[in-house]
Amino acid sequence: MDDSTREPVEVRELRALADSVRAALGEPSRRTSRDLQHWRGLDANLDALDGIERTTTRSVWNMQPRIQFDPEDPAPGAGGSSEARGVETVLITRPATLDVNPLLPSIHPDARVGPVFLRGVVLDEERVVIEGLDTADGEPTAWLTDRPHLVVLMLELWHRTLALSAPVLAPGQQPLLSPRRLRVARLLAMGEKDQAIARQLEMSGRTVEREVRAVLEALGARSRTEAVLAMSGRASNSRTRPTR
Template sequence: MYEMDEEVAIGHPAQPTSDEVALYGWAAVHERMDVDAAAIDLELSRDGILSALSSLTERGLIHLSDDDAAPLRLMDPKLVADVVTAPMEMAIRRQQASLDAARGRFSGLHEHYLEGMRRRSLKVELVPRLEEVRAALNRAAAECKTEVLTSQPGGNRVPEALEEALKRDSVTLARGVRMRTLYQHTARFNGPSQSYVAAMTQLGAEYRTAHELFGRLIVFDREVAFIPEAGGTWGAVIIREPSIVHYMCDIFEQTWSLAQPFSDATTDGLETVAREVDRTIARLLAAGLKDETIARRLGMSLRTARRHIADIMESLGAESRFQAGVIMASRGLLKEDKPTLQE
């Protein structure tokens, strides 16, 4: 309802055609205007040359006169462009002024919104759209003074998202804010995540990994928390109720105390990391969880999870999940202190 076509609103002028550009160049080189000669040299029809000449004359780019001393005069296209685009620039300035005024009015409404939020007994806000979620996160990060707690399930993060996070988090750390982030162990195999963690650790950020996380969470200054909107959308729920935020921070701290410092799989030894992953999958198998649930809880793709499951069953010599559970229990492989599936 509020959108309009920019060219219609501003009155965008038509651009010179290729024939007009060619004829202007011919005239500049020959310092005269000869329709027939230009048509031959430019391989255009005589009517085409006449049409281009008429347009160039109307635009003020070419002036023809009966003065034998100066029958042809070319105008600087930049000067002509300044004249032509002056109304556009004026329209843009008017629109910018209207935009600033509209933002000012909405800013006034925002004060009333914040006052309403302060008066609510349960301070919970649903933000359904991704663009608004990003804006809210950026604002919270800019206003953060002491601490950021983050839980990031999943093993892979796209490089573009990490580049954006690197810029934002670097500024936050430079203000002396403490940043702690929980990843799943599978993130150790992800190259972009390894590079990002290495760079941010040098700036003072802290990272640990765990096999399973309680979910996605970001908390700023232990005052405002972001959690995903239910239903798998890109929305978020912003929570400011102190008791709920305190509870979430407690969950984070419990997981943090049991997590391990982030290091890439090569540093830990690929075999060691793989054994840890397999041992966790074995416990989840014994608990009767489905492949999809195991993959989601460990932050890996379904294909990867099924490959691990197949390797575990082959290593155990089991033909069914039930049999695998019996073998694992008899060998004590479901205990934390057993490092391997093989004896």
């Protein structure tokens, strides 16, 4: 039996709505036009999203089924510069993301988790980014459009997803790592030694040693290697997933 048949009615309806968004994109997605722009490849997608995010004035609502931990990305997802400009940013991802990215609550403490069936972004409630099918070579694709019927569908999908989501951190719960320890953890994951971390973060060597020990303890890791594995959810003894 299909597992989806055992899902609550509202979740099945959400899945069907995501399918309707894909169907509505449909045949016109084969042709790029002024009101339907196509991106191909991860770098093109990220560059385009970064440029568009800088033009938002009110809100960036982001649905991502899965978000991998990337130590080289200092501000993952839409929100870095938007928040600085007073733009509302909300990220929703699946609970399973915490299995492969247990530091998500430290990176995005205001994120939410819930059933996400479509990768997409709603910008200022006027434009939407919708995932497309991967190319035959496995490259991701996406579409940017302000076509009213697609915007309406994506807004409905967003609001229904939001209603079924919950904060990634329970009330009063603190992220696993502080912002400073998260910066240390990122450099640790990139293979940097204490001296390089101290230089880049303008810390003393003793402070870095103390912070590295704290990161390992928080991750339940006995070594730097175990810590790096834990950050990506691959350590068997990892205890980094938040308890609710």
